[in-house]
Amino acid sequence: MSTEASTPAVLAPVARARRRRPPRRLRPKSVLREIGFYLLVLIVLAISLFPFYWILRTAFETDTEAAQGSTTTGLLPSHLSFSAFSNDFTQQHFLTPLINSAIVAAGATVITIVVASLAGYALARFPIRGARTILGFVLVAGFFPVLAMIGPLFLLLKDLGLLDNIYPLIIIYLVYTLPIATWLLTNFFSQIPRDLEEAALVDGATRMQALRKVVIPVAVPGVFTTAILAFILAWNDFAFAVSFLDTPNSFTAPLAIVNFGQSAFQVYYNRIDAAVVIITIPIAVLVLFAQRRIVAGLTAGSVR
Amino acid sequence: MATVELEHVTKIYPNGVEAVSDVNLQVAEGEFMVLVGPSGCGKTTTLRMIAGLEDVTEGEIRVGDRLVNDLSASDRDMAMVFQNYALYPHMTVADNIGFALKLRHLPKDEVRAKVEEAARVLGLSEHLNRKPAQLSGGQRQRVAMGRAIVREPAVFLMDEPLSNLDAKLRVQMRAEVARIQRRLGVATFYVTHDQTEAMTMGDKVAVFNVGKLQQCDEPQTLYDTPANLFVAAFIGSPAMNLYRGHLNPELTRIRIGEQELELPGRLRGLGALQPFRDKPVVVGIRPEDLNSVEDGDGHGTAGAILQGNVDLVESLGSEKLVHFRLDAERVSGVIGSADDDSSEGLDAGEIAASAATVGTARVAASSRLRAGDETRLKVDTERLHLFDPDSGDALAGPGRVDTTAPSPAAA
Numbered sequence: 015m016s017t018e019a020s021t022p023a024v025l026a027p028v029a030r031a032r033r034r035r036p037p038r039r040l041r042p043k044s045v046l047r048e049i050g051f052y053l054l055v056l057i058v059l060a061i062s063l064f065p066f067y068w069i070l071r072t073a074f075e076t077d078t079e080a081a082q083g084s085t086t087t088g089l090l091p092s093h094l095s096f097s098a099f100s101n102d103f104t105q106q107h108f109l110t111p112l113i114n115s116a117i118v119a120a121g122a123t124v125i126t127i128v129v130a131s132l133a134g135y136a137l138a139r140f141p142i143r144g145a146r147t148i149l150g151f152v153l154v155a156g157f158f159p160v161l162a163m164i165g166p167l168f169l170l171l172k173d174l175g176l177l178d179n180i181y182p183l184i185i186i187y188l189v190y191t192l193p194i195a196t197w198l199l200t201n202f203f204s205q206i207p208r209d210l211e212e213a214a215l216v217d218g219a220t221r222m223q224a225l226r227k228v229v230i231p232v233a234v235p236g237v238f239t240t241a242i243l244a245f246i247l248a249w250n251d252f253a254f255a256v257s258f259l260d261t262p263n264s265f266t267a268p269l270a271i272v273n274f275g276q277s278a279f280q281v282y283y284n285r286i287d288a289a290v291v292i293i294t295i296p297i298a299v300l301v302l303f304a305q306r307r308i309v310a311g312l313t314a315g316s317v318r
Numbered sequence: 319m320a321t322v323e324l325e326h327v328t329k330i331y332p333n334g335v336e337a338v339s340d341v342n343l344q345v346a347e348g349e350f351m352v353l354v355g356p357s358g359c360g361k362t363t364t365l366r367m368i369a370g371l372e373d374v375t376e377g378e379i380r381v382g383d384r385l386v387n388d389l390s391a392s393d394r395d396m397a398m399v400f401q402n403y404a405l406y407p408h409m410t411v412a413d414n415i416g417f418a419l420k421l422r423h424l425p426k427d428e429v430r431a432k433v434e435e436a437a438r439v440l441g442l443s444e445h446l447n448r449k450p451a452q453l454s455g456g457q458r459q460r461v462a463m464g465r466a467i468v469r470e471p472a473v474f475l476m477d478e479p480l481s482n483l484d485a486k487l488r489v490q491m492r493a494e495v496a497r498i499q500r501r502l503g504v505a506t507f508y509v510t511h512d513q514t515e516a517m518t519m520g521d522k523v524a525v526f527n528v529g530k531l532q533q534c535d536e537p538q539t540l541y542d543t544p545a546n547l548f549v550a551a552f553i554g555s556p557a558m559n560l561y562r563g564h565l566n567p568e569l570t571r572i573r574i575g576e577q578e579l580e581l582p583g584r585l586r587g588l589g590a591l592q593p594f595r596d597k598p599v600v601v602g603i604r605p606e607d608l609n610s611v612e613d614g615d616g617h618g619t620a621g622a623i624l625q626g627n628v629d630l631v632e633s634l635g636s637e638k639l640v641h642f643r644l645d646a647e648r649v650s651g652v653i654g655s656a657d658d659d660s661s662e663g664l665d666a667g668e669i670a671a672s673a674a675t676v677g678t679a680r681v682a683a684s685s686r687l688r689a690g691d692e693t694r695l696k697v698d699t700e701r702l703h704l705f706d707p708d709s710g711d712a713l714a715g716p717g718r719v720d721t722t723a724p725s726p727a728a729a
């Protein structure tokens with residue numbers, strides 16, 4: 015009766031009709047089906063998330079627990095120990111590799127965004143003959159096997175005296191980031207309606223002003239997404255890092271992690287996992303932040 | 319002096335397509351010029367050339383005696399309302415409207431005052447701080463208009479601004495736009511494919527087809543005196559009924575199929591018709607010039623009756639549309655366009671092309687005709703239109719003044 019009292023006169027007939035609907039005959043079957051569905055979801059979730067859970071759990075073990083192995087320590091941790099984390103920073107000096115990775119990934123991302131934005135805008139907006147071919151070429155370049163590049167690049171860096179130096183990596187990582195960034199940004203720019211720029215032009219803006227005040231602000235979500243992606247790609251590299259970096263001080267984070275657990279007597283999985291957790295945090299934060307930024311509805315109001 | 323002149327304006331794309339051919343137009347200050355025609359006829363291209371968004375291949379565009387061909391769109395002092403509004407999605411309504419003013423470095427309070435005034439005129443005052451995504455279609459359209467009017471430009475350009483609105487809103491905004499334009503007294507070019515918009519809004523209407531200007535005149539003149547078959551079929555809704563006919567040697571009667579109509583006396587001596595004695599022509603009868611003869615009230619109409627069969631009757635409340643079949647060959651005056659998304663004028667033309675034997679008559683609401691009935695339609699023969707079957711040019715019509723060689727008119 016309360017529903018009827020609260021619904022306005024127009025909606026009342028609908029509320030009444032809902033109650034008068036015949037009872038569901040298939041009730042037991044549909045409930046079973048729903049339970050089965052959610053059970054399946056739970057299983058899939060468990061299987062996918064278990065590795066991450068395990069890494070997290072191992073990160074909070076002490077060295078002795080790690081040595082004992084998983085069969086003795088059980089599924090759930092008895093207590094949380096931050097010893098692995100602190101060890102990473104004090105004994106293993108994890109901070110330096112982290113900073114190195116940050117510098118290199120950030121540097122590569124900045125260059126990527128600048129270059130790929132200009133390329134993307136040109137390819138999307140100007141009637142360049144063979145634009146599609148150029149784009150295809152750029153994409154294909156991204157498929158080139160990284161390992162095949164290591165030999166020649168090593169020799170080059172050696173001759174330039176740039177081995178064991180993180181800065182060349184900024185340029186080298188463009189191999190990962192530019193192809194996909196160009197492709198993504200070309201797509202983003204071509205989705206921005208031409209009308210917007212034309213409206214800005216007719217309103218009295220020069221091409222540069224139109225670009226600055228209209229196109230770029232509208233493209234920001236796309237640029238942001240691309241930047242995140244580029245950062246992740248650059249951050250995750252191992253092949254180039256392991257080939258060109260020698261001393262621990264110049265290691266990047268992925269490289270440093272590998273060296274953590276190496277000791278003659280024990281592989282310190284807890285320290286490795288702690289490092290993995292640390293390494294994942296900036297990426298996870300970025301992605302979460304980016305998700306809010308990628309608001310497709312930003313362009314919804316400009317058309318129609 | 320913000321008059322706009324187009325002289326022999328032509329646009330040929332690099333791939334050879336001639337989108338606009340030899341267009342000549344003059345629009346005086348404060349005049350509302352409508353560019354109308356089916357999709358792909360070149361009207362939008364012409365508008366964009368005026369705006370500076372497309373290059374002019376040949377010809378000259380002048381604004382107030384100043385050649386603007388090479389002037390960039392940013393420097394032409396024209397405001398444009400786009401079909402999809404093209405509002406800046408990342409800016410508020412107030413910023414959208416004030417964008418052009420800010421670009422010109424006007425002081426902030428002046429900008430704010432002008433924006434608020436424009437918003438008041440358009441009823442947008444409560445929405446000034448919203449983003450376009452939060453507005454309805456009609457509100458966005460008004461923001462687009464506000465962005466244009468706040469600039470007080472020399473020329474207004476509008477590219478089908480109402481076509482994305484629902485029918486009722488469109489009718490409302492039609493009057494609004496016309497009123498605003500009249501108040502501001504700015505030369506305006508308005509592109510539409512809707513001939514009703516063209517007729518109701520324009521001081522002058524320029525009818526385009528396949529890149530060529532067919533006729534540019536006041537709406538009533540276009541209706542009474544279309545220059546050719548295309549204009550005749552395009553203007554007026556439902557479209558003019560066009561049939562193949564045959565004139566007799568004395569120019570007193572015209573045979574349509576198996577039936578005959580008596581021609582008004584003034585046509586006998588018409589210079590333009592002389593070469594067509596005993597020759598085929600195309601005859602046009604507007605639906606409103608047909609009426610249903612019922613209950614024997616057809617005295618004195620012997621030479622002005624067409625007999626046909628009723629296919630369908632559509633009741634509009636105020637009148638009825640009778641779709642009828644005659645045993646005569648129909649002519650389509652509208653060249654079909656690639657775009658199937660058509661409005662009133664084009665719809666009728668496309669019907670003409672496909673359902674080639676069905677004509678339309680506007681009859682009184684009191685008519686009792688039903689589908690399948692035999693009908694006798696009274697033709698207002700004074701308002702017949704005659705066209706050259708080869709060139710499509712108009713030969714005779716109700717508003718047509720004979721400018722060819724004078725001949726003694728038989729009574």
